[in-house]
Amino acid sequence: MREKFLEHRFSEEGQGILTDITAILDEYQVDEYDLSLRQLYYQLIARDVLPDSWTDRITDSKNSQGNYKRIGDLVNNARNAGLIDWDMIKDRNRETITNSHWTDPADIVLAAAQSFRIDKWENQPAHVEVMVEKDALSGVLIPVCRELDVRFTANKGYSSSTMLYETGKRIQQMIDYGKEVVIFYLGDHDPSGIDMSRDIKERLELYAGEKIQDERLALNYDQIQILNPPENPAKTTDSRYKAYMKQFGESSWELDAIEPRQLAQLVRNAVEGIQDFDLWEEAVQRENEMRVELRRFSDNYRNGKH
Numbered sequence: 001m002r003e004k005f006l007e008h009r010f011s012e013e014g015q016g017i018l019t020d021i022t023a024i025l026d027e028y029q030v031d032e033y034d035l036s037l038r039q040l041y042y043q044l045i046a047r048d049v050l051p052d053s054w055t056d057r058i059t060d061s062k063n064s065q066g067n068y069k070r071i072g073d074l075v076n077n078a079r080n081a082g083l084i085d086w087d088m089i090k091d092r093n094r095e096t097i098t099n100s101h102w103t104d105p106a107d108i109v110l111a112a113a114q115s116f117r118i119d120k121w122e123n124q125p126a127h128v129e130v131m132v133e134k135d136a137l138s139g140v141l142i143p144v145c146r147e148l149d150v151r152f153t154a155n156k157g158y159s160s161s162t163m164l165y166e167t168g169k170r171i172q173q174m175i176d177y178g179k180e181v182v183i184f185y186l187g188d189h190d191p192s193g194i195d196m197s198r199d200i201k202e203r204l205e206l207y208a209g210e211k212i213q214d215e216r217l218a219l220n221y222d223q224i225q226i227l228n229p230p231e232n233p234a235k236t237t238d239s240r241y242k243a244y245m246k247q248f249g250e251s252s253w254e255l256d257a258i259e260p261r262q263l264a265q266l267v268r269n270a271v272e273g274i275q276d277f278d279l280w281e282e283a284v285q286r287e288n289e290m291r292v293e294l295r296r297f298s299d300n301y302r303n304g305k306h
Contacts, residue, residue, distance in 0.1 A: 001085060001086055001087060002082045002083070002084065002085050002086070003082055003086065004080075004081060004082030005080045005081075005082070006077075006080040006081060007081065008077045008078075008080065008081040010074075010077070010078075010081075013051055013053075014074055016051075017044070017049070017050065017051075017071075017074060018074065018078050018083060018084075020044060020047070020049040021040065021044070021074075021075065021078070021084065022083070022084060024040060024043050024044070024047075025040070025084065025085070025088040025089070028260060029085075029088060031260075031261060032143060033139060033140050033143070033260050033261075033264075034088075034089075034090040034139030034140075035088070035089060035090070035139065035140075035260070036089065036090055036091070036136040036137075036139065036256070037071070037072055037075060037089055037091075038068070038136055038254075038256045039136065039137075039140075039256050039260065040071070040075070040089060041067075041068050041071045041072075042229070042230060042254070042256050042257040043259070044071065045062060045063045045230040045257070046229065046230060046257065046259070048062070050062045050067065054067050054070070059233075061230075061231075063230040063231070063232065075089065090139050104302075105301060106298045106299075106301040106302045107298075109294055109297055109298040109301065110294075110295065110298040112294055113291050113294035113295045113298065114291075116287070116290060116291050116294055117149065117287065118283060118286060118287045118290065119149070119283075120149045120280060120283035120284065120287065121149060121150070122283070123279050123282075123283065124179075124275065124276055124279055124280070125179065125180060125276060126179055126180040126181070126182055126274050126275075127171070127174040127177075127179040127180070127181045127182070128148075128150045128151075128181075128182050128183075128184070128271055128274065129150060129151040129152075129153065129167070129181075129182075129183050129184070130145050130150055130151070130152050130153070130183075130184045130185075130186075130267055130271075131152075131153045131154075131155055131159075131183060131184070131185045131186070131200065132152075132153070132154050132155065132185070132186045132187070132255070133155055133156075133157065133185075133186065133187035133188055133193060133196060133255065134154065134156070134187075134188075134255060134256065135154035135156050136256060137154070137186070137255060137256065137263065138152075138154050140260040140263055140264055141186070141263065141264065141267060143264070144264045144267050144268050145267065148267075148268065148271045148272070148275075150271055153167070155196070155200075157192075157196075158192075158196060158199060159196075159199070159200060159203070161203070164200065164203045164204055164207060165207045167204060167207070168203070168204050168205075168206065168207025168208040168209075169207060169208070171183075171204060171207075171208040171210070171212060172207075172208040172209060172210060175208065175210050180213065180274075181208075181210075181212050181213065182212075182213045182214070182215065182274060183200070183201075183204065183212060183213070183214040183215070184214075184215050184217050184267065184270050184271070185197055185200060185214060185215070185216050185217065186216075186217050186218045186219070186255055186263065186266075186267075187216070187218075187219065187255060188219060188252065188253065188254050188255050189219040189220070189221065189224060189248070189252060189253040189254075189255075190232075190234055190235065190238070190244070190252035190253070190254075191234055191235065191238040191239075191240035191241045191243075191244035191252070192235075192238055192240060193219070193252075193255075194240075194244060195240050197214070197216045200214070201214045215270065217266050217267065217270055218255060218258060218263065218266055219253055219254075219255050219258065221248060223258075224253050227258060227259075227262070229253050229254075229257035229258055230253075230257050231251040231252065231253055232251070232252050232253070232254065233250060233251065233252070234248075234250055234251060234252040235252070
């Protein structure tokens, strides 16, 4: 929803960038993707729509912290001026918690019918989970993980011992059930981002007491060579910088810079690659039958047959 709170006079240059911003946001809204400010910024960089005057003289690049702040200020002013829909950009680091409310018992039953899910992986030979380094990418990855009914975790950097302990015990239980366990991971390609893959695997195996199959879906160096995302200098203050530099050089790349639909498709292809389709369709059919029962119950309540 667009709402105007303040008057703001935008320069001709700013108006041109805003045209590109609204086009990008409209494009992803069609696919029901929520973008963070950083994802929006990287789309502007990747599409090379920022003015040449924004090029950093030292790095000869438009990808800079200063330009990220300029885009943030521009977007903030445009939202307050009623030019950008407030719902199109999400801040996933701050949430307000509230209870759900209902006006009729039939309403909650109908809502339950719409959200009702059975565990469609219960009879599958594999147990699959998806992890991502950054919560900012949840808006892109949660929808596809919900659709595929796989557990999703945003680690927010190095994972806490509590979270990995709980995940390890869950993995141990799945292995005891005779399931193959697969963890798909997505993270930045920088000194810490690369090391996080190792850290997660080692600690999960420690807590599960078993070897697990993990796969780093992104961001990998071969993908960088193909997709050519905007680069950043790797942090020289990172304790893992020297080992990283020997293997990859002085540049790093953020997962946020990858086109959102490509990230979602990576997850979809990986999960569907180990999914037993026939067992999946059987589960979907059972789930739909149970939803019909719930809707029937809601209708009967409204009609006074409860």
